Amino acid sequence: MKFIIPSLSLRSSRNCCYPAQKSIMASPLTQTLTLSQTQTGSFHADPAQDDLDDIPCSEPQQERQERQQLLLSSSDSLPLGFGSPSRCLSGESLVERAWTHWAKLGRPKLIVAPMVDNSELPFRMLCRKYGAEAAYTPMLHSRIFTENEKYRNQEFTTCKEDRPLFVQFCANDPEVLLEAAMRVEPFCDYVDINFGCPQRIARRGNYGAFLMDNLPLVKSLVQKLALNLNVPVSCKIRVFPDLQDTIKYARMLEDAGCSLLAVHGRTRDEKDGKKFRADWDAIRAVKNAVRIPVLANGNIRHVDDVHTCLEKTGADGVLSAESLLENPALFAGYRTAEWVVGSEGSERDGKLDQTDLLVEYLKFCERYPVPWRMIRAHVHRMLGDWFRMHPHVREDLNSQSKLTFEFLYNMVDRLRELGTRIPLYLDDKHGDRVPADGLVSRDV
Missing domain, CATH: 3.20.20.70 (Aldolase class I)
Known part of the structure; x- marks a missing residue:
């Protein structure tokens, strides 16, 4: 269950040295949040794509309201007992x-x-x-x-x-x-x-x-x-x-x-x-x-x-x-081919690759919606090596002004069907860091 910060009363704007922020209207299609360009340092060249990429990948209004109510009533959301403020310690x-x-x-x-x-x-x-x-x-x-x-x-x-x-x-x-x-x-x-x-x-x-x-x-x-x-x-x-x-x-x-x-x-x-x-x-x-x-x-x-x-x-x-960003399974002991060179042959194919990780990431996105611009960025980072081998697939991705999960899952299938697999590797001495169930399930 996803928690969303509930709306609280807002005070008037302060004068400070941050760049001015546009007021945001209700419709994400007509006036979208431009933080990704003006505040975070990342820049999107195509304004139309910027608007579409800033839309959450999915989230019914009723579901959002239910999650907000859960957030307000959830005892699990309380702090983990750090205690009162430290003004007297x-x-x-x-x-x-x-x-x-x-x-x-x-x-x-x-x-x-x-x-x-x-x-x-x-x-x-x-x-x-x-x-x-x-x-x-x-x-x-x-x-x-x-x-x-x-x-x-x-x-x-x-x-x-x-x-x-x-x-x-x-x-x-x-x-x-x-x-x-x-x-x-x-x-x-x-x-x-x-x-x-x-x-x-x-x-x-x-x-x-x-x-x-x-x-x-x-x-x-x-x-x-x-x-x-x-x-x-x-x-x-x-x-x-x-x-x-x-x-x-x-x-x-x-x-x-x-x-x-x-x-x-x-x-x-x-x-x-x-x-x-x-x-x-x-x-x-x-x-x-x-x-x-x-x-x-x-x-x-x-x-x-x-x-x-x-x-x-x-x-x-x-x-x-x-x-x-390139290898979200790093902490489980998996490594990309770049870090296998010179390892004296102790690495083996971990039976996992970055397309597997991307599919799992997309399933998490279906469960916990985020703006498409975030998803687009992760696709490029996780599949960078694959796109260098198959630039026409990357070009197809870049040409999509509006992403869908169907398109992304189909894109993964296309890469796999091209017959070149780029595995992640495991070092036998760090095998204990692999999840207990061995191969990772495709169903998150």
């Missing part, structure tokens, strides 16, 4: 409570990183099926989240199996951030603040990694949540070029009330993950400098990287982003 008590909460969640180590438009509910559920133990939502824009019901309904959905869950916001106004956070705190295990986005859209909006230039504001954002929420606050950061600045930054966040810190081991200027290796030594230094749980982000391409990263950083878990 000492530093030692805050650290102790941070670890108690982490232990209640089962100390998850394999975590889906936040990805704009890409870590939505169906994708999170697919990754969870293949070993992910926790997940972040996509980055949500705090001001738009407080002001726009359509944005809330499309960009944040969850279900009772979607736990542990981090809900991530970008923000530069503590009051706006708190209002957004209070809307989601009954349905998540952490409210996360994005201090790591390095993209130009974050520079223009004055959020993400560009708040590293304004540490008093960073501190006030964390404190506002820590003093007023019943769920813990987590933060996702990038490192400074100078290690000591990074350590001071991490300790400041801990002192402000951060209960869990995810560290991306690249600087704000190191945007290209293929060109710049994440600095695991810097992550280890942060882990040694703070007393709260720390997650490592960067260089997680297959399951061997997970074990190596945990060993070298001492972190309490790892996040993966780009690699999961």
Whole structure:
């Protein structure tokens, strides 16, 4: 059962440094939400396609109303006992409570990183099926989240199996951030603040990694949540070029009330993950400098990287982003052919490929509807190698201004009938990470 954030009373718009947002009318066909172009940094060249791709793949109005009512009445949606806000606790008590909460969640180590438009509910559920133990939502824009019901309904959905869950916001106004956070705190295990986005859209909006230039504001954002929420606050950061600045930054966040810190081991200027290796030594230094749980982000391409990263950083878990988009079964031990080369022949065909994963993803989308633009993006990422071999199939996909599930399932059948299969591989030494039922069922 999918939960949708219910409509709450909205206050008047504030003046802030985010780009102006259009008012959204009821009809998605006549005036659709343009966040994917103006707020998240992704850009669609064809306005007509943009409109069609922003429509949810399916969702009857009656079903939405029933889910909203369930959300309001569900006892499962209550926070997991983090307790009252931390306004009266000492530093030692805050650290102790941070670890108690982490232990209640089962100390998850394999975590889906936040990805704009890409870590939505169906994708999170697919990754969870293949070993992910926790997940972040996509980055949500705090001001738009407080002001726009359509944005809330499309960009944040969850279900009772979607736990542990981090809900991530970008923000530069503590009051706006708190209002957004209070809307989601009954349905998540952490409210996360994005201090790591390095993209130009974050520079223009004055959020993400560009708040590293304004540490008093960073501190006030964390404190506002820590003093007023019943769920813990987590933060996702990038490192400074100078290690000591990074350590001071991490300790400041801990002192402000951060209960869990995810560290991306690249600087704000190191945007290209293929060109710049994440600095695991810097992550280890942060882990040694703070007393709260720390997650490592960067260089997680297959399951061997997970074990190596945990060993070298001492972190309490790892996040993966780009690699999961191509291979959502990464945490179950599957790897693409790119990471089989030089493995001394220990890999075997895992009897699973990316068309199998896409079919499972589409079935999750039928159950948990999302805008078609998200589905389109996942199709391209999961089937990138297949499309390079059969570019005419990709061209057919790109020519579709309106996607349907029937078209996508037929496209998968076409790729399979072309006779070239691109398997995912399993390393025998990591066979214990494969789901207990062996081959994955096609029925999600």
